[in-house]
Amino acid sequence: MYNTTYHRASSVEEAASMIAGADDGKLLAGGQTLIPTMKQRLAAPTDLVDLRHIADLKGVSVAGSKVTIGAGTSHADVANSAEIRSACPALAHLASHIGDPHVRNMGTIGGSIANNDPAADYPAAMLALNATIHTNSREISADDFFVGMFETALNDGEIITAVTFDAPESAGYQKFPNPASRYAMTGVFVAKGPGGVRVGVTGAGSDGVFRASDMEAALSADFSSGALDGVSVDPSGMMSDLHGSSEYRANLVKVMARRAVDAAN
Template sequence: MYAFDYERPSAVDAAVALLRSVEEPKVLAGGQTLLPTLKQRLAQPGTLVDLARIPGLSAIERRGEGLSIGAMARHAAVATSPLVREAIPALAELAGMIGDPAVRNRGTLGGSIANNDPTADYPAACLALGATIITSARQLAADDFFTGLFETALAEDELVLAVEFPLPARAGYAKFRNPASRYAMAGVFIAQGADGIRVAVTGAGQGGVFRWTAAEEALAADFRVESLADIALDADDIMSDLHGSADYRTHLVKIMAKHAMVAALR
């Protein structure tokens, strides 16, 4: 691990000021992605800016016809929250599938989406539910927030503060876990809401999380598991690595989509 300075601001404005003033800053939320990269010397920040002391960033609240979850909300808190379980059960189930108990009690919603790991779970929920990401500077639709592999629309001095999820009429999530890391080798989140059907895929795309428009169109015509039977997915856009080929992951996506539909229709 390389040497770095450590700052723990107690307000959002102070954290943003640090991001603008120090050299090579890196934001620390839950640390479940960042800390391993530091230990392996894959990252060399000049200053770690720890958000743990900033009040109000872990709140989970109902707001009108939506659900607001703070960026520092732990996965375990989302998984067990009565509010989440009542409003969006599929989101609580997704949070409960992340990693193991140690990861769920340290990892955060904001850290997950800001990192935009192509195998992370929350990006699929944000995209399928049509969430809005609230930052220290603006509001971003999930469709505009995730821009590529490990990339988002966040500026260097911008922090994720919360995510606002519209309440769906029905939703379901299913993933095939990597047996070692428990990251998604293929995960599919399906939501039926005011804007229609949205289907998001994580763990499989070469460019990270993406919407599967062919599945959306088929389910919009007939919201049944059987509607997914013959839907095409181009393997050329699917990730291939030592854990699974593109053809294998393509098959997994189709299977997980059917499981997600079963969950949505429960």
């Protein structure tokens, strides 16, 4: 690793000030991506601003149908939250299958969506749940937040503080994990609400997470896995690598979507 200056922030305001004063600073949430990247000398920030000790960034609350999750809340805490299990059990299920116990206890929901790894689980859920991403300066809809592979609408130094969404009427998430990393080779989150059905797909798209509009239309008319029989998935927009071809992933999208609907019903 290269030399870096470590800063431990005690508030969001302090963290924002620290990162603004750094030449080439990085925000440290759970560190499950950034630290290994630094160890491989693929990143060399002059400063690290640690967000892990900011109490205001942690916790889950449910008020009526509105669910709020602090950006610093770990995957394990989301998975084990009684409030999340009641309001959106599919999200608790998703969190319980991220990585391994170490990753689930260190990684955070804010860090995951800020990194926007094309195979991460949370981005699909945020899209399907029509979530709002709150930062220290504004609110961003999930549809506008995820711009492309490893890209988001965040400005330099902008800090995610929380995510909010309305509890769905029903939802399901299913993924086909890479057996080594447990990242999603394809993961599909399906959520049904008053506005219809939204489907978020991760791990498969060549440009990262995306919404499956044809599936949304079919499921809004008939929320059953059989409604997807006539829906085709174009492999030209799918990722192709040593783990699976674009045609293989296109098929996985449909298979995981059917399983997600079955899990929701």
